[in-house]
Amino acid sequence: xxxxxxxxxxxxxxxxxxxxxxxxxxxxxxxxxxxxxxxxxxxxxxxxxxxxxxxxxxxxxxxxxxxxxxxxxxxxxxxxxxxxxxxxxxxxxxxxxxxxxxxxxxxxxxxxxxxxxxxxxxxxxxxxxxxxxxxxxxxxxxxxxxxxxxxxxxxxxxxxxxxxxxxxxxxxxxxxxxxxxxxxxxxxxxxxxxxxxxxxxxxxxxxxxxxxxxxxxxxxxxxxxxxxxxxxxxxxxxxxxxxxxxxxxxxxxxxxxxxxxx
Numbered sequence: 439x440x441x442x443x444x445x446x447x448x449x450x451x452x453x454x455x456x457x458x459x460x461x462x463x464x465x466x467x468x469x470x471x472x473x474x475x476x477x478x479x480x481x482x483x484x485x486x487x488x489x490x491x492x493x494x495x496x497x498x499x500x501x502x503x504x505x506x507x508x509x510x511x512x513x514x515x516x517x518x519x520x521x522x523x524x525x526x527x528x529x530x531x532x533x534x535x536x537x538x539x540x541x542x543x544x545x546x547x548x549x550x551x552x553x554x555x556x557x558x559x560x561x562x563x564x565x566x567x568x569x570x571x572x573x574x575x576x577x578x579x580x581x582x583x584x585x586x587x588x589x590x591x592x593x594x595x596x597x598x599x600x601x602x603x604x605x606x607x608x609x610x611x612x613x614x615x616x617x618x619x620x621x622x623x624x625x626x627x628x629x630x631x632x633x634x635x636x637x638x639x640x641x642x643x644x645x646x647x648x649x650x651x652x653x654x655x656x657x658x659x660x661x662x663x664x665x666x667x668x669x670x671x672x673x674x675x676x677x678x679x680x681x682x683x684x685x686x687x688x689x690x691x692x693x694x695x696x697x698x699x700x
Contacts, residue, residue, distance in 0.1 A: 547589065
């Protein structure tokens with residue numbers, strides 16, 4: 439299927455707004471789940487948007503900026519996964535694999551902007567020292583809006599202006615390449631979840647992991663919602679017991695002890 443000019447312009451607007459949100463981290467609309475949902479609404483296929491958004495969100499779940507590293511862009515991945523699935527007729531998993539080059543493109547654009555904007559902190563220091571609020575705000579919002587609009591324009595080019603050559607390129611793939619991308623797209627969500635677990639998993643949380651694994655594997659539940667509800671309940675119980683323990687510990691200290699003397 440082909441995107442219309444109106445749909446391309448709407449994607450430009452959504453991409454600009456989400457990119458602006460990515461820089462300010464105000465509402466987290468830049469996450470693949472949200473951006474893909476908006477894209478699905480624009481393309482008239484909300485189900486496809488939600489499906490692609492869920493797959494992409496899992497794949498990019500554990501990717502975050504660490505030190506000077508910049509991960510592939512989740513916003514571009516979320517939008518382009520839906521666009522590629524819509525225009526080429528491929529599955530969400532295959533479209534996820536195809537969207538990775540666009541995420542890398544956005545990664546490079548982000549690095550370029552951060553390099554070019556290296557003069558901005560020095561100018562802001564100067565304006566702050568002079569108490570020049572007008573120029574300070576103008577510079578902050580100016581560079582932020584410019585980068586957002588530029589990225590929105592790139593999304594417009596990738597989704598609308600270049601859709602014909604991209605569609606022809608994807609359709610030229612042999613079956614084994616398409617199947618390989620589908621398999622890779624199916625593995626990426628597991629990799630993203632594993633990356634997240636690397637930062638959150640601790641020895642004291644191992645029992646919860648094993649409980650969830652047993653429930654999901656052996657109890658033959660139709661989906662993961664019951665597992666998520668039980669996990670949230672266990673987390674709430676643990677939080678309440680820990681809170682009560684801390685309160686009792688504080689009361690024991692306040693009521694007296696060796697440190698209080700006679």
